[in-house]
Amino acid sequence: MTSTLPRKRLRNRILTGKRLLSLVETMATPHELDRYLELVNPMASVRDLRAEVTDVVRQTNDTVTLTLRPTWQWEGFAAGQFVQIGVVIDGVRHTRCYSPACSEYRTDGHIELTIKAHPEGLVSQYLHANAKPGLVVSLSQAGGVFRLPADRPKNVLLVSGGSGITPVLSMLRTLVDEGYPGAITFLHYADKQADVPYHAELATIAAANDNVSLVLAYTADEQGADLVGFFGTEHLEAAAPWHRDAHTYLCGPPGLMKGVQTVYAELGLAEQLFTEEFAAPIAVGDADATGTIAFAASGVTADNKGNSLLEQAEAAGLTPEFGCRMGICFSCTAVKTSGCTKNLKTGETDSDPDQPIQLCISAAVGDVTLDI
Known part of the structure; x- marks a missing residue:
């Protein structure tokens, strides 16, 4: 009682x-x-989750590292997950997904994001050029299934390329903070040493922990490289000869993702490989596309060009909400009231009416009506 x-x-x-x-x-x-x-006060919030930029570091020519202080609603994250942040550019709020790079055990509750400024990336270019302490951004709770299991595997191989370094770096930092006893290899691919974010910290972590090995593979320069060229069986054997007794966590550009997945499939190890994609593995446009797309709620129609429905909505002058553009965050989900659509990642088609679909990874097959 x-x-x-x-x-x-x-x-x-x-x-x-x-x-x-x-x-x-x-x-x-x-x-x-x-x-x-x-x-x-932009950080005064009853319901909305926001974050203030407290520190800005530009580690390489095309990346910016932001430290964020979330408002009280923040619930934390698991290493490997992503968050959505939103910024206002020319009066319009844009959201994108980024993976924290810090340990999930970070004691001050702050979040560290390293963002690569892609040539056509509106938000990444904006943050790279303009982010400074005091900037307040909108923030989502963490999401995503790319994460370490509760029962840690015997050994861990972390493979990354480009900006895919952030979620696997978070895993590395988290495992080190836990005092994880198994073998860890951190295998990162870049053009050259100058393109590797966190280079000095990675070397320090490896030097301070006997179970951690850092392997850097460069594709355009041999200087400072442990391996040269692209991923293959030789690289796998050299970096982690114990890989059959390990879980492998992979995040990187499409070429690296495909290369690793192909090798693991050939070795019969596909079930031990866990991946997070940060670039949409889809083609845009289809010369053979037919039909008309009707955006019913807006009274707009457009000829079907075959590329993603999100891109076609934007080309028609509409501004549907979206986040990652990769089919991960589900921000761009809308209701298809009629017609047939194809999932651009899986190839599956759906002709049922009144179905929620993800605009960024769905294309129209003939006439389609959307409730946007």
């Missing part, structure tokens, strides 16, 4: 607090309370 009463009182207080919040927000109509609070 004594243990039940405090829980009842706590529930009653929470319910009372929610009722008061609802009352205040009703009085604040037509806008939510957070819209008023952010005019005074």
Whole structure:
């Protein structure tokens, strides 16, 4: 009885607090309370999760590392997961997905993101050029299934390329913080040493932990490389001869992803390989596409060009919400009211009406109507 009463009182207080919040927000109509609070302090938030940039470092010519202080709603993350951050550019909010690079055990509760400025990346280019301490961005809770299992594997091979380094670096930092006893190899691919973010820290981690090996593979320069060229069986054997007794976690550009997946399939080790894609493995445009796409809620129609429905909506002047553009975050989900669509990642088709689909990885097969 004594243990039940405090829980009842706590529930009653929470319910009372929610009722008061609802009352205040009703009085604040037509806008939510957070819209008023952010005019005074962008980090003052009742419901919205936000983060303030507290530190900015540009480690390489095309990357920017941001340290973020989330608001009180932040629930933490598991190494390997991603978050969505949103910034306002020319009056329009844009969101993108990035994976924290820090350990999930980071004690100050801050998040570290390293973002590669892609040539056509609106948000990444903006942050690389303009991010500075004090910038406030919107933030989502962490998501994604690319993560270490609760029962840690015997050994771990981490393979990355380019900006795919961030989720596997988070795994490395997390395992080191845990005092993980198994063998760890961190195998990273880049053109040359100058393109490797966290180069000095990776070397320090490897030097300080007998079970950690750092292997750097360069594809355009031999200087400072442990391996030269692209992933293959030889690289796998050299980097982690114990790979059959390990789980492998992979994140990188499409060429690296395909190369590793092919080798693992040939070796019969596909079930020991876990991947996170950060570039959409799809082609755009189809000269043989037919039909018309109707964006019913907007009263807009467009000829089907065969590329993703998200791209076609944008080409038609619409601005549907989206995040990763890779089919991971589900931000761009919309209802297809009629017609047939094809999943550009799996090739599967769906002709059922009133189905939620992901615009970024779906294409129209003939006439399609969307509720956007």
